[in-house]
Amino acid sequence: MYLATFTGGIVAAHLARIPKFCAVARHHLSAVPVILLIIGCLALFRGVYTALPMALLSVAFIFIAAGNTLFGALAWKGSRLIGEVTYSVYLLHGIVLFWVFDGIVRSEGTTFPAAEHWAIVLGCIPVVLGISCATFRFIERPAMDSVPKIMSWIERLRLMSAGPQRPAENASAVAVKPLAGE
Secondary structure, three states: HOOOOOOHHHHHHHHHOHHHHHHHHHOOOHHHHHHHHHHHHHOOOOOOOOOHHHHHHHHHHHHHOOOOOOOOOOHOHHHHHHHHHHHHHHHHHHHHHHHHHHHHHHHHHOOOOOOHHHHHHHHHHHHHHHHHHHHHHHHHHHHHHHHHHHHHHHHHHHHHHHHHOOOOOOOOOOOOOOOHHH
């Protein structure tokens, strides 16, 4: 079932290239069913890895991928910043949580109720976002900005190593020796 999640992405990639569909998806009234689909899945289903909630969330994702900004909320500067740093958040949140819970909390030898546990997790959010913003600014963004220059350099190397181009020989003019016994 986990592989089925890619189906929504594949459909979104194709539909996002159709201008008429994007015009419908970008219309401000299209945000209403998208929001209702998301809220409905959160309220009505215990999990999303079954067919119906996955299909409903895929529809919401398809409209967002085609340009729906949920009444402009996804276009806010803060939303765009969080969108840019999500990969860093994905990579770093586990490290920060492990460091906090294994390194700090465990060394104290304390046990605590669920409310304190979640308070600590919430307290880690600004730390993870801060580190993620820094890694995006100083590692990810410079690497992404350097891709065109690096690709141009690789292309120049490829062309230099290929040497001068000669016209291709006519394949039909190549003599083929018959096999023995023919």
